[in-house]
Amino acid sequence: MTKVAVVFAPGCEEIEGLTVIDVLRRLGIETKMVGLENKEVMGAHNIKLTCDEVLGDQLLDYDLVAFPGGMGGSQHLRDNEKLQQLMVQRNKNGKWNAAMCAAPIALAHYGLLDNHDYTCFPGINEQIQEEVPTARFHKDITVVDKEAKLLTSRGPATALAYAFKIAEVLGIDTKQLKKDMLYDYLAQNI
Known part of the structure; x- marks a missing residue:
């Protein structure tokens, strides 16, 4: 069975993490909320999140880890050495990793964006380019770099697309759920 982990750190953008949890669980994908250091995490907008588990070596077993x-x-994700070791190992193991908004700064810090395509929140790309000049920024809503098995997205409004x-x-086929959630309607009419 396909398994995804979403890693929540203090100060995270709640809508970006919870949207992933919600959509993937609707699709029947086993999706866990993983606290960076604790099971309870306070988001950027003072929403207390209760995670299923705390960061550990189990992250290596997931098919995809999302930030x-x-x-x-994002700064907490970037600066956590244990998470960095796990994400670098996941990359070496050919596993998918994803980050959105400001979180690609963590992927850049880990060395995972070197010579790869990505997107992020406007302005964050300048920080990333300073750290990883070979990273290739795009303004698309989502960017998939199949070679690196990296997926990135722009910000809160792009959480469903992400x-x-x-x-x-x-x-996983998303066609029916996109219809059921009115995502197609939104995409055509916004």
Whole structure:
């Protein structure tokens, strides 16, 4: 069975993490909320999140690990050495990793964006380019780098697109759920 972990750090952008959890669980994908250091995490907008588990070596077993953004949360993700070791190992093992909004700063810090395509929140790309000049920024809503098995997205309004793209890179058909959630309607009419 396909398994996804979403890593929540203090100061995370709640909508970006919870949207992924919601969409993937609707699709029947086993999806866990993983606290960076504790099971309870306070988001950027003072929403207390209760995670299923705390970060550990089990992250190596997931088919995809996703990061929500939020500047505070992204900095915590970037600066956690244990998470860095696990994400680098996941990359070496050919596993999918995803980050959105400000969280690609963590992927850049880990060395995972070197010579790869990505997107992020406007302005964050300048920080990433300073750290990884060979990273290739795009303004698309979501960017998939199949070679690196990396998926990135822009910000809060792109959380649904990010969640659906996560499912799609894992081979899950999203067509019916997009219709049921009015995502297609939104995409055509906004």
